[in-house]
Amino acid sequence: MNDLVRSIGVAMKKIKKIFIICCFFMLPSCSALSSSTPAPTLAVVNQNLQAELIVEGKLVPEKDIKIVSMVSGKIEEIFVSENQIINQDEIVIQIEGIEKLNAQIQSAKLELLKARKDLEKLNRTAELEFNNAQLNLSQAELDLIKAKEAYSPFDSSNYQEKIDNAKIDVNDAEVDLEKAQDNFEPYKDLDQDNLLRKQFEKIVEEKQDILDKLKRGRDHLIQSRELALATLNLSETAVDEARYQFELKQDGPDKDLLELVNAKVEAAQSNLDASEYLLRTIQIQSPISGKVVQKFVDIGDQVVMGQPLLVIIDDTNWFVETVDFTELDLTHIEEGDRVLLKADAYPDLSIDGEVESISQWFYEKSGDIHYQVRIKVLDIVPEFRWGLTFEVTVP
Template identity: 25%
Template sequence: MSDKSPSLPLAERVRKLKLPEDVDRTPSRWQNRLPWLLWLLTLAGCLLLLWRSWRDSSVPTSATAIRTESRAEPGQTSASQPGPAPADPNTVVLEALGYVVPVRKVQVSPKVGGQIIRLYIEEGQRVREGELIAEIDPTKYLHERNRRYALWQQAKARYELLKAGNRPEEIRRAEAAWQEAQAALRQAENDWKRTRLASRAATPEELERTESALQQARQRERALFEQYQLLRLGFRDEEIRQAEAEMLALEAAYRDAEYDLENTRVRSPISGVVLSKRADVGDMVLPNVPSNLSASICDLADLRNLEVDVDISERDLRHIRRRQRCEIRPDAFPQLVLPGKVTRIMPQANRSKASVSVRVGILLPEDVELLPDTRARVRFFAGLADDAK
């Protein structure tokens, strides 16, 4: 079937496709302003979003501050309140899991080193303060104590001798010897005078002999007189003080040796329960321990004075304060509820856990026993422990 429409030349068909010459090709006024309108609308939307975000972040903060100030008691500042607390003191503000730990836990170490010859404890045994728990071989310390005691007694005797002075008999004997020397001196002087008067009849040897005897008598009389004076005056004060100092030093050394001997009997420093033994009979223990010896004998803890160690997250720390009332539920006794209160808030946070350790004291009844390192759940109430009746 053939096309019956007349075929037009190509130039004619192109001409028909062109727009008329009288059509206005200039853009309208709204077409020029449309991009500016869109930009202004976008800017207004951003400003509106920023204003709403600022209002949402600032209004709750000021409201919280107003509520905190309204609850502050007269004479207290809002800074003393760790965070907003509910009005009802029986409201549970936080619940956390912790571990039971003893308030007092000690490692019993001997004050002297040596070999354990007797041990009087076992794990789980109750001991009283001052009770004997072990004995260390005392042989070396006994000999040292006896040696220092002998030295002390020797110095003490010398001090007392110097302080008491010379005996009256010794002084009288020295005085008699001096008087005898005076008589001998007078005799020698008389002999020397007679020999000098009879110089013509006396030989030179006799004159020399009498003069020498006179000099010897004078020297002996002077020496005996000085000895008599020393005995009469007694010992010098400096010698007495020196002897006293030596005596006191040796007495201190003896007391130190006696103290070491007494410490071979190791006694319990507190009343509590033996948690673990670290040494046995035959072991060597030393206070300053090298790597191959034991430094302690056992671990003791007072299991009547317990608390729960709870790690509180930093974001929940605002709910915690000292003396806050708590309830403790040990995992070992799920039906048991024990009263307690916040006793300590540690002054340093754990960086790796982003938490702070809080200690909750347990008011433990006489018929209840808890073991250390067991788990317990703690409920923190809004009120203080003294307010809960």
């Protein structure tokens, strides 16, 4: 039909050219006629042969959704039937495994609740932790002062001299003990009641007692200084740690602990999200409100990932889509134009339509460039069915 309209337009242009040429050649003959003889007048009729533009399209709903299985398994429940009206988020099909997954979700919720409570407690007690850290730092610094004071007497030349003298006394006592033992040696095998044996043995015991006492004195001096030094070192370490903890808590909760607790919250939330996502894959909900127009499975069927389950349409509005408009036809139509629609199945029914959109993408068919046009049907009738063929007339 479009080709016919264009052929008529071309023919009209040729007729106009022939008419102009004929008039051009007739002018000299007309000038030779007597002025007294009236010249015949040519009556030119301007006929507007603009024809209607007619194309064909298919009826489609506002939305159509094909629901496919996201997992493999057995169909446990089907809650809808064909031609049933359903609401958005309504459960339509359930695949086996719901009990186990519900248990996982409850466990994930408890884990998330515990992690959030830990985070809340950490934030709530941040000020208390800061005050405790400040108190601990003050106490550690006070202990360090005491440790320095306690170590001060040991960190002197006089005290070192005492240790050196004590070591000398121990060495001298060891020499005296050796001499006493040497003197006792000739008498040690005599009878225990022998007076000489008893006398030299007593001297050995006295020298041993003196040596033991001197060793204890020397060791006490050394250990006292080492203990004071160890206490000082420990106090310095305690101050460093207390200052580190204080600085950590100056800007709120402990950063390391806060990072750890936040990580636990995120992990718990991820576990819950993953479990709820798995739930949605086996307890399938409708993404739109509309009508179930096709059901591919029955209860007990085994399905695989990607297998179609249902087709749902939103038939709130209907549209006619066509790709019959060529690039030349676009000069006769634009968005917002009114058109006339007729269904092949109902030829006596004329319906108004409005051009909603003209695609920017093109299709090449039989050497011509075509564009998809979407036309909103303004009058909806119960007889509408997806896929009906419509004739679109552009006035």
